[in-house]
Amino acid sequence: MTRLQTNDICHISKGLGIYNQELLMKTGRTLLGVACHAYGREEIKIRQQLEAFSIHVVPVTAGEGIITEFSETVSAILGFLGFNSRVSAASDTSGIAQAFVSNADAIMMSDDNTFVGLNLNNRSVADNSEATGRVFAAALDLMAKGLKDKAVLVQGCGPVGESAARTLLSFGARVALYDIDAQVALCLKNKLAACPGGHKTVVETHLNSALASNGYLVEATPSADTIKDGLISDHLLVAAPGVPLGVSEKGCQVLGNRLLHDKLELGVAAMAICLMGG
Numbered sequence: 001m002t003r004l005q006t007n008d009i010c011h012i013s014k015g016l017g018i019y020n021q022e023l024l025m026k027t028g029r030t031l032l033g034v035a036c037h038a039y040g041r042e043e044i045k046i047r048q049q050l051e052a053f054s055i056h057v058v059p060v061t062a063g064e065g066i067i068t069e070f071s072e073t074v075s076a077i078l079g080f081l082g083f084n085s086r087v088s089a090a091s092d093t094s095g096i097a098q099a100f101v102s103n104a105d106a107i108m109m110s111d112d113n114t115f116v117g118l119n120l121n122n123r124s125v126a127d128n129s130e131a132t133g134r135v136f137a138a139a140l141d142l143m144a145k146g147l148k149d150k151a152v153l154v155q156g157c158g159p160v161g162e163s164a165a166r167t168l169l170s171f172g173a174r175v176a177l178y179d180i181d182a183q184v185a186l187c188l189k190n191k192l193a194a195c196p197g198g199h200k201t202v203v204e205t206h207l208n209s210a211l212a213s214n215g216y217l218v219e220a221t222p223s224a225d226t227i228k229d230g231l232i233s234d235h236l237l238v239a240a241p242g243v244p245l246g247v248s249e250k251g252c253q254v255l256g257n258r259l260l261h262d263k264l265e266l267g268v269a270a271m272a273i274c275l276m277g278g
């Protein structure tokens with residue numbers, strides 16, 4: 001998992017309005033709407049419950065320590081959506097205790113490996129990798145105006161790619177898997193066999209031909225420049241949860257509104273909707 005850096009996130013809080021407009025243009029839904037689509041929730045009902053749902057973001061000093069603006073940015077995203085959110089005054093154990101004492105509904109916190117939301121009322125856990133894969137697949141479904149029977153390549157078969165693949169199958173997509181380590185892709189194919197439609201999942205071993213035969217891509221790798229500019233066809237739609245982004249600057253220009261990428265917004269929004277249960 002890539003560790004975020006302040007440079008990755010310091011612009012997010014101020015840019016949420018513009019980000020939301022761009023997302024609306026690309027998907028037809030706002031940040032809240034895309035997250036609701038990911039969990040099959042009705043946006044209008046969620047809107048009625050948001051303000052009363054309090055989420056404390058607890059800074060974590062373990063491992064490589066605090067990332068300046070990480071907690072503030074997570075809280076800003078939640079506040080933008082309408083949640084009652086705040087960054088805990090204290091970090092770590094004290095921050096968790098404060099959240100309990102103040103009757104918070106949920107906590108969000110991340111160390112170097114795991115970013116979770118914890119619902120303090122019903123004990124449910126929202127995992128950032130699962131939520132991120134799911135919400136980017138849902139966004140691609142919206143960009144594509146439905147993925148049923150469409151061929152989608154999932155590039156990168158770690159936890160984010162796995163969650164994306166499961167979600168794509170639930171939308172009725174035909175899923176192809178590619179990983180730099182073919183064994184990892186094969187292992188995921190075997191796991192997906194139990195999902196409805198999962199037995200039709202295929203493993204691609206050559207990225208070039210895989211990109212030529214799939215018109216839709218979820219780029220879920222933790223590496224830059226995984227997609228050569230020449231492989232970007234004029235109809236390819238890309239949802240890219242991977243950090244860093246696997247598409248070059250030139251590739252981004254070519255794709256324009258056919259590319260969706262962010263480093264935190266959709267994943268946090270999806271975690272929050274997941275925490276609200278349903």
Ligand code: 2YH
Pocket residue numbers: 001002003004058059060061062065066067068070071110111112113114115128
């Ligand atoms: O960067 C990370 C993780 N690799 C997960 C990122 C989500 N995809 N975590 C942030 C660590 C934050 C730090 N402990 C803090 O400021 O609380």
